[in-house]
Amino acid sequence: MNIDEFMQQLSSSKGVSNISKIRKNTVKLDLTKEESLDFFVSIKSEFEHCSLISAIDNQPDFELVYHFSCMNQSIVVDDSNCAVMLEAHIYLKREAPSVDSIANIWFGADWHEREAFDLMGIYFIGHPDLRRVLLPEGFAGHPLRKDYVYEIHEEEW
């Protein structure tokens, strides 16, 4: 399937908006929080690799960016062997940000979600083991949020 056909196919999916091609092999789209899980289940057959989940503090709201890559060449860019990527944005409210977990669909998303929870404080509903991963247990706050207060230690010399 060509990437343009894929984009057309995507446009009929529920909860998807703003589909655009930002690079020759990357499709960008916006997702609603409610429809995200259904959408991710539907693309699992093409995108078998969850590359990255990044959380962004857009002040005041949060944005989750999912990157998936297609490794089995089921979607192609023209006739090159370029691997296609999907970039999905989900916007979350600042108060108790939560989204459905995809750790049960892609195992590789497991720790990415834990990291987003750890550093940005986003709750993933249905995650099997939502603990802090990089920071110690009992750490207060989520340091990558822009309103996190930290001390800048500068040594006088």
Next chain:
Amino acid sequence: MSLFTACRSMAEWTAEYLLIPIFNFQAGLFPPFSNPAGSVADWLGTDGGLDTLAWTYAVNIAFMVGMTNLILVIHLERKIAARIQDRRGPMLSLRSLRELKEDLAGEAPTWKFKDNYSGIGIIQNLVDGIKAITKELIVPTKADRFLFTMGPIIFISSSVFLLVLFPLSDRFAASSAPAGLMVIMAAFSIAPIGVLTSGWASNNKYSMIGGMRSAAQLMAYEIPLLLSMAGVFLLAGSFDPVTIVEQQQEGTWLFGLPMWNIIPQFIGFIVFMICILAEVERVPFDLPEAEAELVEGWTTEYSGIRYMLFLAAEYIRGFAGAAVATILFLGGWAGPWPVPPEIWFLIKVYLIIIFWIFIRWSVPRIRTDQILELGWKKLLPLSLINILIVILMVEIYPYFSNIITLPEVF
């Protein structure tokens, strides 16, 4: 003149001219002690007393020889390993230490050695020993204090005990038991008990797994080891090292070379070498202290001189293992005339040790289940085949059938 007779005459001499006068003098000097001191002097005059004194001398000499060898073995290991790995190894010499001291004594200490600095670095072993002695002996809080201390004692004493058991030649032997090799093998298999003890007493999971592995390894390798030695005992008809070595000189093969046991019992030799490597826990069989997964295995919690003595004891065991291999399969101290037999013996032992060092730095470590599989499934049948071959040889060749007899012990 054997070592023991020499020690005996030395004991007679020292008793007569040194010890008895001293004890008599003490008896005269302090009347309350006259009775014990006088009786010691009297006891030294008897045969039993002189024998005991002679034994003390012999054991000490053997211990000295063993310890000197130990330093040499460790040094060889370090240097050969360094050269294999494209390094230089220890280079510290007394002169460089002196120069360093002079440098440090100056106003501004510099760590720059002089240009003529060189050395073979044998002093590095002494320096390491001194370092180990000056370190604190740490006992973990929740360790079993008694067993934690007993573990090294069992391991090290049984290893040092090995040194007095094998002869360097027919005249240079501290002991000459008729069942000499049996005693050596018995002493060899005491050590894993020490390993198990110290591994369990350390209250550390790595130590315990190391101890367990040591026990399992002992089980798997002791049996093929003894079975591979059985062929030699059958041929020699004795457990005595001297008899075994003498038996190996009797037959000849190509070009009149002596028929050492390595020729007819090559399978036995291979099995023995693998098993003794496992017995002395060297790479590729050093599972009890596999540092990649078990940190330091059963020695993890030990520090200072205890740890150092563990290391030293392993080298002593390696030396003893090589010595046993030499006696059993390589004709012991036999060799052409101009070189004395003791030197021949040491040359052969060192060749085996160098071979082991090369193996150690050439291959990775084997896994636990593989080592057990190798021991039970491959080496045990092979050692039995070796016995079978020996018995067949004895049946076929009249030369062998002349000399096969049951050992005296039976």
Next chain:
Amino acid sequence: MAEMWISMGPQHPMTHGLWTLKVKVDGETIVDADPELGYLHRSVEKMGERRKYFMNTTLTDRLCYASSTTWTHCYTHTVEELMEVEVPVRAQYIRTIMLELQRLASHLMWAGAYMPDLGHITGALYFWRDRELFLNLLELPSGSRLLYNFIRIGGVKRDLPNGFEEKTERILKLFEQRLDEYSDLFENSKIFRMRTDDVGKFTAEQAKNFGITGPNLRGCGTKFDLRKHDTYEIYEEIDWDISTREAGPGYSDCFSRYMVRIDEMKESVRIIRDCFKKMPAGATLASRIPVRAHGEAFRRTEDSRGEAMMYVVGDGSDRPYRWKIKSPMFTTMSACPHYLKGYKLADIPAIMGSIDICIGETDK
């Protein structure tokens, strides 16, 4: 022995860094495992938000001390996309040469670290001796032995010095010769094969689901390499192949992962030679390098350990608003309970070593 939890790490010879692997063993057999991270967490992403774009190359250098150039390249590549900078062709060639030299050094570092895991100290010193050769090469243009800070936004710091090509060719020849020599010591050695064959198996399907990429995925026989499949710099003009190997149909073991890396080193040698052949003259730094950026950029490159990804969001100032780093090892390690279960305790170093852990990039 009953089942018990053993905590391996954070100070443990197996860990290659600072992390803890809690394993539940039944005797010697692994029943369960639980990796724990965070001992080396330096909060690089937050630090990057305080520094200007060009300063962050010093942070990316320190993401992984074994392959600092590849990480710096990934960052500069993303930021160049964000700032829409055109990199001169010669700079791209120099970058490719440096990246491949770094890949060689990184794989040699891994091979050297893998050998003591199997109890083979000599192997470590042999591979690290060869790594020194490449560190010497990398030092020549960059001026540093480990943390090069050579690749800059918009190009490279300086042109290659005189005689670099001849020196590289000499070292590559020596290295190829040594690699052939080592085949008897490692991949043909019986005991080495006993330790690595059929150990730590996972299939290609599993690997993709786990998020395992790079040489570990290619060890399953999957031909997927971002240098070909999402090509960057001048990799498409260079003549080279993706090296794959599989232990069985669609699965990998420690040995196939080892062989993939060894083959990849040989491919890197090919790439470097071809680069020297095709390298044009010209500038090494873009003429226009902005300091402020707005928008977002996402790029992925083939790190020596897998897919390195960076996602940079700029808000118009001279510092990144958000900078997200994806380390290939982060997801690979998360799946380690799956490919450790059922093997022996002594296999833990063999398996964890074969996937080439780098905690610096994992903990960020």
Next chain:
Amino acid sequence: MSNEREPGLMDIFVNPMKVTLKQFFKSTFGKPTTVMYPLERRDPPPTYRGMNAVIWDLCIGCGICGEVCPNKCLKMKPEDLSEQEKDRAWYGSHLAKRKSKAERPAINFGHCMFCGFCEDYCPTGAMTMTDFYELADTNREGLIYPARSMKVELEDLPQLPLTNYMMESPVLDADPCIGCSKCVDNCPTNCIIMDLGPQNKTMKSGKTRNVENPYFDYTICIGCSTCVKVCPADCLHMEPISNSSSSGLIPDETSQEA
């Protein structure tokens, strides 16, 4: 591709031992790879990034090195220049004349990571990195190198043009400027002059007069943003040089307008 084979009986230890034996003889009768460090040293390449050295005669005290230092381990410290040093200063050391004390970089090597940015971004080439790397000391204070300890003097100075590596130059928002000429006083390269501005301005007292505004000579501006920092009225900001050549000296139209 690789010359692997199924291992046989000889591959248990005989073939591996061949390799190690070969190496053993090679390094026993040849020279091992290792270097006996205090005696032998490998020569660092000319590009080596070791301890810093500052050519004081070239240094203009602009503080860019401290600005680009990612670790903030480099600080500008005021130093008294001797008459001879003032004479030798090639760029006239503008600051030295105005404030009687020039600023020179001092480095805390305990924090330095030898990234080389200070060397690369130095507009005059005064900051250099030597191949000296034995900096270990017994205490932390010993790693703080005062400015004078890194001073070097060259016989013939390289006459380099001032280069704007920061890729930015100051632009005036003319409206709030109060004509205080602090930027002129602090500019390390003397690239600002004060002249009458384009429009009149109403002062607090109610009078209207034409205040003096700074004008920049962008050919020698180094983009250090000192003027932006000292501006009391926040009327300056940095803008990227849009149409820069390799030396990055020509500012765009809008900048010149100011």
